[in-house]
Amino acid sequence: MKRHFNPTLIVFGVMGSLLLIDLLLPIANLLMSAHWSKWMADLAHPQARAALKVSISASTIAMGIMTVLGVPLGYLLARVNLPAKRLWISLVFLPMVVPDLAGGILLLQTFGPYGMFGRALDATNVELTNNLAGIVLAQIFVASPFVVVSALAAFSSVDIKLEQAAATLGDSRWRIFWRVSLPLAWPGIAAGITLAWIRALGEFGATLIMAYNPHSLPVYMWVKFESDGLTGSLPAAFCLVLLAAAAVAVSMLLSRLTGYADVVTRLGPQEKIA
Amino acid sequence: MNALAVPYPLIEPQRALDVRLSKRYATSKHPGFRLETKFTALPGVTVVLGHSGAGKSTLLRCIAGLCDPELGRIAIGERVLFDSNQKINLGTAARNIGFVFQDLALFPHLTVQDNVGYGLHRLNAAEREHRMASILESFHIAHLRKRLPRETSGGEQQRVALARSLVTEPCILLLDEPLSSLDTRMKANIIEDLRRWTDERRIPILYVTHDHEEAFALGEHALALHQGQVVAEGPPREVASTPGREFRKHASGFENLLDATIVALHEEEETMTCRIAEVGCEMEIPLAPVEPGVQVRLGIRSADILLAAARPEMLGGCNVIGGRIQQIDPEGAIIIVRVDSGVDFKVRLPRTAKETAGIALNDQAWLIIRASSCSLLHAKHADTSLVGTANGAGGHS
Numbered sequence: 271m272k273r274h275f276n277p278t279l280i281v282f283g284v285m286g287s288l289l290l291i292d293l294l295l296p297i298a299n300l301l302m303s304a305h306w307s308k309w310m311a312d313l314a315h316p317q318a319r320a321a322l323k324v325s326i327s328a329s330t331i332a333m334g335i336m337t338v339l340g341v342p343l344g345y346l347l348a349r350v351n352l353p354a355k356r357l358w359i360s361l362v363f364l365p366m367v368v369p370d371l372a373g374g375i376l377l378l379q380t381f382g383p384y385g386m387f388g389r390a391l392d393a394t395n396v397e398l399t400n401n402l403a404g405i406v407l408a409q410i411f412v413a414s415p416f417v418v419v420s421a422l423a424a425f426s427s428v429d430i431k432l433e434q435a436a437a438t439l440g441d442s443r444w445r446i447f448w449r450v451s452l453p454l455a456w457p458g459i460a461a462g463i464t465l466a467w468i469r470a471l472g473e474f475g476a477t478l479i480m481a482y483n484p485h486s487l488p489v490y491m492w493v494k495f496e497s498d499g500l501t502g503s504l505p506a507a508f509c510l511v512l513l514a515a516a517a518v519a520v521s522m523l524l525s526r527l528t529g530y531a532d533v534v535t536r537l538g539p540q541e542k543i544a
Numbered sequence: 545m546n547a548l549a550v551p552y553p554l555i556e557p558q559r560a561l562d563v564r565l566s567k568r569y570a571t572s573k574h575p576g577f578r579l580e581t582k583f584t585a586l587p588g589v590t591v592v593l594g595h596s597g598a599g600k601s602t603l604l605r606c607i608a609g610l611c612d613p614e615l616g617r618i619a620i621g622e623r624v625l626f627d628s629n630q631k632i633n634l635g636t637a638a639r640n641i642g643f644v645f646q647d648l649a650l651f652p653h654l655t656v657q658d659n660v661g662y663g664l665h666r667l668n669a670a671e672r673e674h675r676m677a678s679i680l681e682s683f684h685i686a687h688l689r690k691r692l693p694r695e696t697s698g699g700e701q702q703r704v705a706l707a708r709s710l711v712t713e714p715c716i717l718l719l720d721e722p723l724s725s726l727d728t729r730m731k732a733n734i735i736e737d738l739r740r741w742t743d744e745r746r747i748p749i750l751y752v753t754h755d756h757e758e759a760f761a762l763g764e765h766a767l768a769l770h771q772g773q774v775v776a777e778g779p780p781r782e783v784a785s786t787p788g789r790e791f792r793k794h795a796s797g798f799e800n801l802l803d804a805t806i807v808a809l810h811e812e813e814e815t816m817t818c819r820i821a822e823v824g825c826e827m828e829i830p831l832a833p834v835e836p837g838v839q840v841r842l843g844i845r846s847a848d849i850l851l852a853a854a855r856p857e858m859l860g861g862c863n864v865i866g867g868r869i870q871q872i873d874p875e876g877a878i879i880i881v882r883v884d885s886g887v888d889f890k891v892r893l894p895r896t897a898k899e900t901a902g903i904a905l906n907d908q909a910w911l912i913i914r915a916s917s918c919s920l921l922h923a924k925h926a927d928t929s930l931v932g933t934a935n936g937a938g939g940h941s
Contacts, residue, residue, distance in 0.1 A: 436662065437635075438643040441637055
């Protein structure tokens with residue numbers, strides 16, 4: 271027996287639907303006003319394909335770097351009694367709330383040709399602006415919280431007794447990490463990595479400042495918007511929305527399909543309350 | 545002392561666990577207790593009794609290296625695991641101990657086989673397989689190899705956890721209330737398997753529990769912890785009835801314990817006859833999968849015994865044991881009668897029974913015990929000797 275007509279739930283449902291309209295209406299509109307054949311032709315344009323290639327390769331590199339560096343940080347924050355732990359965690363969250371443009375300006379000030387690192391790097395002929403490296407840097411700045419926070423949450427959800435049991439069986443922390451902690455936390459981390467990847471792919475503000483050239487897909491979209499208006503930028507927007515939807519779906523699947531996901535991330539309901 | 549406990553000769557002190565430690569710990573109710581213990585556990589089972597918050601788990605965690613005492617020394621024979629004076633503190637992985645957690649902590653992503661083989665990765669494949677097959681067989685879980693822990697029952701999970709911690713041949717085994725969620729019958733079976741395995745290997749086993757029945761069933765030696773202090777040490781039934789402590793009023797288990805030898809099995813009646821040396825009589829008890837000649841320990845609740853002032857006749861299915869009334873203690877609406885028939889029996893009767901049965905001090909009386917009221921707590925096979933009492937190094941208060 272299910273009871274759906276609880277007044278509280280109805281009110282909440284109405285409020286939630288209003289929010290969803292704001293999210294869904296633009297997407298529905300995009301799909302309805304689609305000129306499929308023209309869009310495909312536009313996206314096949316060499317400039318568009320180059321931008322897509324830049325975006326895909328930069329975001330994949332960024333994803334690799336964020337995973338290798340972010341997962342250990344998440345483990346540290348979850349398992350070690352660091353001094354000022356809350357401070358570190360809020361620092362990790364910071365890029366999520368800092369405006370992208372501001373992040374780009376900070377990055378440029380540091381890594382740009384006249385920045386404090388940039389100048390030193392310039393002397394060795396290494397440039398971090400207006401190339402793939404610049405795009406990757408901007409993407410990491412913006413997207414890394416997804417990896418670190420999901421790793422932090424996933425490692426925290428692993429019962430510490432499992433790690434202790436592994437220690438009593440003779441394993442070092444290094445081995446325990448690979449044999450127990452990571453396998454159990456992996457679905458949650460992988461979901462976070464997927465979200466980080468799509469966030470990196472769509473990164474615009476910081477990238478615009480750090481690396482206007484070569485155009486990444488979002489920058490290309492903006493350039494087209496400036497020159498050709500709405501119609502010119504729609505194909506790129508469509509492409510990005512499509513990729514984002516796919517990434518979200520993969521992220522959801524990762525935390526559901528994995529055999530022991532229920533140990534790590536519980537999406538299921540849900541005791542009956544009233 | 546019970547007749548079963550053939551005092552184990554004081555051999556193998558090199559395998560004994562020596563603990564002396566001091567550690568501050570907190571419970572949910574009290575912010576600060578101090579665990580102050582000093583004891584020696586010889587090979588065999590040492591039961592650590594105590595209520596929640598008594599420091600039992602903290603003690604085990606200190607021995608395992610999962611938390612550090614502030615002061616003290618922990619050693620297995622000559623091997624020092626922790627010494628605050630010499631600044632020795634071995635990591636958990638280097639201590640070579642077996643630890644079974646209260647919630648078992650089986651790896652949920654690994655099959656039973658991989659759980660049990662977890663600690664064996666340094667061995668070559670053939671040796672690993674040999675050891676694993678042997679222990680899976682001993683704990684009757686060989687058929688579960690390919691299953692995940694969540695696909696097995698509670699009792700099976702307990703067996704997997706025990707097998708996993710024993711397969712690495714640890715120097716000591718620490719059990720943190722591992723059987724508390726099981727029913728008595730399953731408990732007894734698992735304890736039996738555990739005994740068979742450890743009897744061959746002779747390692748100290750610390751068994752933490754708050755359950756007196758478990759303590760009696762395992763019981764060779766016991767420690768009682770109370771607010772971080774060892775308050776009693778000795779055979780379990782003495783420890784459990786330590787006067788003046790909280791333990792007595794919680795002793796809900798079997799007040800009467802008898803050591804007996806199985807004489808004959810009667811398959812049809814589903815009973816067996818056992819001889820109680822101390823009383824010099826025979827008793828009928830429920831049939832169990834044991835052989836004649838096996839030594840057993842029986843537990844009988846004091847409320848399950850009836851008392852008669854004259855020898856009852858024409859009784860079916862009951863044991864009748866003669867004795868003399870030594871003591872009658874009124875406790876509210878009931879009386880506790882102590883009857884000496886070679887061993888002391890405690891009998892719990894309604895207060896009115898004193899008049900209706902005509903019970904008086906120093907009178908002859910007959911105990912009437914139904915066969916089904918006799919619980920087999922544990923059996924000891926004739927070929928394996930019992931662990932003696934560890935002559936613990938003090939700690940009484």
